[in-house]
Amino acid sequence: MYYWKQWKQPRTRRRELLALGIAPGEVHKASRSRKGYWRMSQMSLVRHALHNRWLEEQGVPEMRATWIKLHYGQLARV
Template sequence: MKSKIKEYTSRSNGWGNEYRIDKLKRYIRGWINYFKIADMKTLLKQTDEWMRRRLRMVYWKQWKRIRTKFKMLKQFGINRWKAWEFANTRKSYWRISNSPILNRSLDNKTLNSLGFLFFAEYYEQVCVN
């Protein structure tokens, strides 16, 4: 499962976000519908945390330039000084994806509003019905 998610959330595959969202949705729905009998809530929550981090990493890489990172962080509610400081960091994409500022700007609610579907949420929907 993780290798397939890695493939769909790769930073260098050149896919647009709409295509990425569509591929992930299809994969998650198929996986949950196939394995919905199993009790795997904790596994799905851990996988969701990891997948959200990968998605944050993808967005950070897409923002490429310091000016764009600064603008996007401000747009997501980070104050001006912190956004500028953070946009100029030289840390790796993976390390930044777990930072408090990126977690606050691209939080779970924001990722859901962008159209992403996550395992635990979909599992709850399918198993309740």
């Protein structure tokens, strides 16, 4: 959701989704949508483009691993 909100303009959303390898016909459906940020982040097209591996490459911390370390300590298996 954060990245979708950061790409405020439809032009920016289109450019970023195309750079992530989404087909131009599909990009049009998402980039011009007036739905809210959270709802769009759950759209399959956006979830396919902004997958976990890509988010990890961008430096976004994995919430599951952080939660496990906080609740079970450093010795917990992730």
